[in-house]
Amino acid sequence: MAIVDQALPHVANISPYIPGKPVSELQRELGLSRVTKLASNENPLGVSQRVEQAAQAALKTLGRYPDGNAYYLRSAIAEFTQRTMAEVMVGNGSNELLEFVGRVFAGPGDEIIFSQYAFAVYGITAQIVGATPVQVPAKDYGHDLAAMAAAITPKTKIIYLANPNNPTGSFFNAQALDAFMQQVPAHVVVVYDEAYLEYVERDDAPSGLALLDNYPNVIVTRTFSKAYGLAALRVGYLLAQPEVVGLLNRIRAPFNVNELSQVCAVAALGDQDFVSASVALNKQERSKVITALTQMGYQPLPSEGNFVCVNMGPNAASINQQLLQLGVIVRPVANYGMADFLRISIGTEAENAHLLSALAQVS
Numbered sequence: 001m002a003i004v005d006q007a008l009p010h011v012a013n014i015s016p017y018i019p020g021k022p023v024s025e026l027q028r029e030l031g032l033s034r035v036t037k038l039a040s041n042e043n044p045l046g047v048s049q050r051v052e053q054a055a056q057a058a059l060k061t062l063g064r065y066p067d068g069n070a071y072y073l074r075s076a077i078a079e080f081t082q083r084t085m086a087e088v089m090v091g092n093g094s095n096e097l098l099e100f101v102g103r104v105f106a107g108p109g110d111e112i113i114f115s116q117y118a119f120a121v122y123g124i125t126a127q128i129v130g131a132t133p134v135q136v137p138a139k140d141y142g143h144d145l146a147a148m149a150a151a152i153t154p155k156t157k158i159i160y161l162a163n164p165n166n167p168t169g170s171f172f173n174a175q176a177l178d179a180f181m182q183q184v185p186a187h188v189v190v191v192y193d194e195a196y197l198e199y200v201e202r203d204d205a206p207s208g209l210a211l212l213d214n215y216p217n218v219i220v221t222r223t224f225s226k227a228y229g230l231a232a233l234r235v236g237y238l239l240a241q242p243e244v245v246g247l248l249n250r251i252r253a254p255f256n257v258n259e260l261s262q263v264c265a266v267a268a269l270g271d272q273d274f275v276s277a278s279v280a281l282n283k284q285e286r287s288k289v290i291t292a293l294t295q296m297g298y299q300p301l302p303s304e305g306n307f308v309c310v311n312m313g314p315n316a317a318s319i320n321q322q323l324l325q326l327g328v329i330v331r332p333v334a335n336y337g338m339a340d341f342l343r344i345s346i347g348t349e350a351e352n353a354h355l356l357s358a359l360a361q362v363s
């Protein structure tokens, strides 16, 4: 028997995560020079100048292993979030941390709850650890928190919540979250994923930090990949009770966040002006893009993130192909069971203009 037949069945059954197409790949395939990538919710302003300077200075230190405890980064995060360092853990993207939670708290026979149309990594994590994924039907393309609470059983170990959610952009408010939390038993881990926190400008937004104070079973995850503009460097962090961080640290590889990433994340956290400028750009451009898409007859879902998920009808896959030919990469979400939708990240003014002019040409 070949070794491929020896793989654990719950691993062999995983459908791989499909990332956005890299710019260089489309350039290679079609020989295009101008390519606009609006497929992975990155910051269209790129990297802040302060981060560039910090990166330059850090290059000289790359001969040595990084600080395995990420002291300066965790200390900067602790100060920024007003928590203690013992409550902070950093990861190779928040993706790694989301998976650590699964590996520490769930295994075969356990259930992991998440919403239909929620971030794909939650379901993949359930499969990686051999737990049973419990996908709760969405309501208006967002989390149905009441149905999620009703789905809790004695086997439930973890509940993943994304707010705002990717790929739909949906959002739930503080009151809804609190009502939900009151129904969750204290032994069930609730992961509150705030990857798009910075873009939310609503008075009724929940605060992950307040959640931590009120519910010791909560783990909050955040990322430097979106508003902070460090997607390539793979850095995220989580906030949890010190004992929980201690448990998660047992399965962490000693140097999971590399030196350049640590240094750049400290600089990025210190450049809140850049974050504000990014959020302001997103706000202005998102409403322009939504208006334009609506005028073209498409139906964008409401979004609190730096992207918009658009119902384009049965032609969505063909529109995606035509956009690629025109040098615009967006994200099909058929793998989420949303074959009629495309998810489009909000870019710079010029990038969004490229998108809209390309869309005007598709049939």
Ligand SMILES: *Cc1c(COP(=O)(O)O)cnc(C)c1O
Pocket (backbone or CB within 6 Å): 041, 092, 093, 094, 095, 096, 119, 162, 165, 166, 193, 195, 222, 223, 224, 225, 226, 231, 234, 235, 236
């Ligand atoms: C992008 C994203 C993340 C962050 O991923 P990283 O691994 O930190 O780059 C986490 N959760 C959601 C919902 C996301 O969309």
